[in-house]
Amino acid sequence: MKRYAVIALLSILLVVLAFIFFRNENNGNGSTVPPPVSLTEYESSEPGETQEVTLFFLSEDDDLLHPEIRKIPANADLSGKARRIVEELIRGPQSGLVSPFPRETRLRNFFLTDEGVAYVDFSKEFMNKHLSGSSAEIATVYSVVNTLAFNIDEIKKVFILANGKEQETLGGHVNLSRPFLPFYNLIVQ
Amino acid sequence: MVKKSMSRPNRTIVLILGMGIFLAGFLFLNAQENRVMRISVRDYPNFSRFMVTSSLPFSYKIEREDSSLLVFIETNLSFRIRRERFSSRFVDSFSWEERDGKILLRIKPKHENFRYDHFTLSNPFQIVIDLTPLASVEGKPVQEIEKGEEESEKTKESEQKTSSASGPPEYPSRRDTLNLSPAGKTIVIDPGHGGTESGAVGKFGSMEKDVTLPISLRLKNIIERNLAYNVVMTREEDINISLENRSSIANNNSAVLFISIHANSSNRKEATGSETYFLSLNATDEEARRLAYLENATSSLEENIEGENEDEIKLILWDMAQSAFIRQSSMLAESIQNELNQLLGTKNRGIKQAPFKVLTGVACPAVLVEVAFISNPKEERELQDSKFQSDVALAIYRGLANFLRSYAQE
Numbered sequence: 001m002k003r004y005a006v007i008a009l010l011s012i013l014l015v016v017l018a019f020i021f022f023r024n025e026n027n028g029n030g031s032t033v034p035p036p037v038s039l040t041e042y043e044s045s046e047p048g049e050t051q052e053v054t055l056f057f058l059s060e061d062d063d064l065l066h067p068e069i070r071k072i073p074a075n076a077d078l079s080g081k082a083r084r085i086v087e088e089l090i091r092g093p094q095s096g097l098v099s100p101f102p103r104e105t106r107l108r109n110f111f112l113t114d115e116g117v118a119y120v121d122f123s124k125e126f127m128n129k130h131l132s133g134s135s136a137e138i139a140t141v142y143s144v145v146n147t148l149a150f151n152i153d154e155i156k157k158v159f160i161l162a163n164g165k166e167q168e169t170l171g172g173h174v175n176l177s178r179p180f181l182p183f184y185n186l187i188v189q
Numbered sequence: 190m191v192k193k194s195m196s197r198p199n200r201t202i203v204l205i206l207g208m209g210i211f212l213a214g215f216l217f218l219n220a221q222e223n224r225v226m227r228i229s230v231r232d233y234p235n236f237s238r239f240m241v242t243s244s245l246p247f248s249y250k251i252e253r254e255d256s257s258l259l260v261f262i263e264t265n266l267s268f269r270i271r272r273e274r275f276s277s278r279f280v281d282s283f284s285w286e287e288r289d290g291k292i293l294l295r296i297k298p299k300h301e302n303f304r305y306d307h308f309t310l311s312n313p314f315q316i317v318i319d320l321t322p323l324a325s326v327e328g329k330p331v332q333e334i335e336k337g338e339e340e341s342e343k344t345k346e347s348e349q350k351t352s353s354a355s356g357p358p359e360y361p362s363r364r365d366t367l368n369l370s371p372a373g374k375t376i377v378i379d380p381g382h383g384g385t386e387s388g389a390v391g392k393f394g395s396m397e398k399d400v401t402l403p404i405s406l407r408l409k410n411i412i413e414r415n416l417a418y419n420v421v422m423t424r425e426e427d428i429n430i431s432l433e434n435r436s437s438i439a440n441n442n443s444a445v446l447f448i449s450i451h452a453n454s455s456n457r458k459e460a461t462g463s464e465t466y467f468l469s470l471n472a473t474d475e476e477a478r479r480l481a482y483l484e485n486a487t488s489s490l491e492e493n494i495e496g497e498n499e500d501e502i503k504l505i506l507w508d509m510a511q512s513a514f515i516r517q518s519s520m521l522a523e524s525i526q527n528e529l530n531q532l533l534g535t536k537n538r539g540i541k542q543a544p545f546k547v548l549t550g551v552a553c554p555a556v557l558v559e560v561a562f563i564s565n566p567k568e569e570r571e572l573q574d575s576k577f578q579s580d581v582a583l584a585i586y587r588g589l590a591n592f593l594r595s596y597a598q599e
Contacts, residue, residue: 136389
């Protein structure tokens with residue numbers, strides 16, 4: 001009888017585990033997300049060579065995008081360079097500017113087509129934790145689009161995805177269902 | 190005891206079986222939780238699209254019964270049916286019932302005379318039924334009859350008058366877009382967000398959706414008291430309305446103006462003030478698509494483009510209906526922003542352009558007004574204040590009235 005009880009207990013445990021497992025699978029939006037590449041890894045891999053890139057952030061001074069120059073490890077591969085630029089961007093400014101991204105945002109995926117369309121796939125926090133107001137959405141979108149197009153000539157348009165999917169809008173305002181062209185009027189002169 | 194006489198392997202089998210049944214039941218319940226059927230309706234220039242989206246595929250049959258369309262969904266599973274609110278020119282209503290273990294969906298079009306096409310999509314499974322109204326017995330297009338004899342004559346007249354006017358080429362719906370005389374005409378006010386879509390949220394917890402509605406209602410009152418236009422609201426209560434339906438409401442009411450009311454938010458603490466936006470076309474892309482279409486449409490769209498292409502092109506156009514009204518929209522935005530600047534004592538604040546989803550499909554001059562920054566604590570409090578709400582509504586009214594006046598003179 002004792003053994004019976006042990007087996008019964010084990011089976012209940014199994015059912016509970018199965019429950020948890022399937023629950024997770026149901027909401028498991030991010031289960032296949034590759035872990036964000038750690039930044040130190042990059043820095044240690046290529047000690048000497050660096051290149052300068054221009055990142056665009058918000059400023060308290062006005063509602064335009066302001067440049068911040070940052071050094072990143074030199075990268076001959078365009079996609080690698082673009083990834084690194086986006087990662088630096090969502091890491092936030094270091095010179096007193098204002099970040100237009102939710103702190104939790106991660107880059108899930110990036111690819112560049114031969115036609116020069118960059119697909120930038122952010123983690124779901126990019127949308128979930130976003131302030132979702134017109135100005136905030138415009139700043140976020142054009143920080144990404146202008147920064148990528150400004151630093152990499154091959155990038156002509158930027159398609160922004162979140163959680164692996166095309167989204168209707170970022171937070172109810174800005175249309176994400178089409179690729180963006182850079183909009184340099186938003187950059188401070 | 191009987192149980193004791195059971196041999197050990199037998200007992201294990203019974204246990205495993207029990208667990209299996211338990212798990213199967215659990216999986217079944219879990220799957221059922223996901224079994225949702227979503228029904229939505231969307232208008233295109235010449236037809237309405239009825240869509241049934243489901244997490245599981247099923248077979249179906251469509252039959253016509255008098256003036257209704259019956260869709261028999263062959264499934265012995267139960268679905269939760271979720272319907273989206275809609276406003277459609279061709280679909281009046283729909284209902285569903287269970288009959289012999291099947292789900293029966295009854296679609297009631299607004300006109301008895303119609304044609305339908307259907308096809309399915311997968312991932313997610315979707316039945317798409319397109320309803321196209323046909324010309325009535327007298328051989329007149331349905332839309333014209335709806336308008337009434339007098340009005341259709343009037344519009345023809347003004348069409349001639351305005352067709353020579355400069356400005357963007359006319360949208361192919363043949364609607365008289367520049368005739369802004371008030372009789373029987375509608376202004377659509379769109380209170381941003383609603384329902385589970387709260388929009389931006391302030392430091393003290395006020396939500397964008399809760400301040401856009403009272404301001405919109407005040408604007409509606411002022412317009413109705415002062416002008417001869419009808420006012421239609423995209424929502425008058427705290428409910429979800431899709432962005433597509435908001436533009437459909439404007440287009441189905443042949444709106445002459447579309448005003449979307451919002452409250453702004455920024456990561457900048459210092460961000461304050463009112464801003465009026467009109468649609469940015471994402472430059473070359475959209476313009477190129479529009480021009481490509483216009484080159485084809487020398488005389489009549491129907492003659493030049495055949496079959497499936499026709500629908501596709503109309504679909505693209507409908508999605509970017511606003512592109513033909515950018516100039517007027519910018520003037521409307523300027524007129525409203527001027528009044529807001531005067532009210533708030535702000536200078537130098539110009540109009541802005543952004544790719545806002547809610548404006549893309551609107552086939553009339555359309556703007557989005559960001560009344561104030563809900564992300565700024567001072568302005569968040571103002572947004573709750575009824576005097577501020579009335580002042581802003583009055584400024585927007587003045588702006589749009591000035592626009593209508595200057596257009597009537599042009």
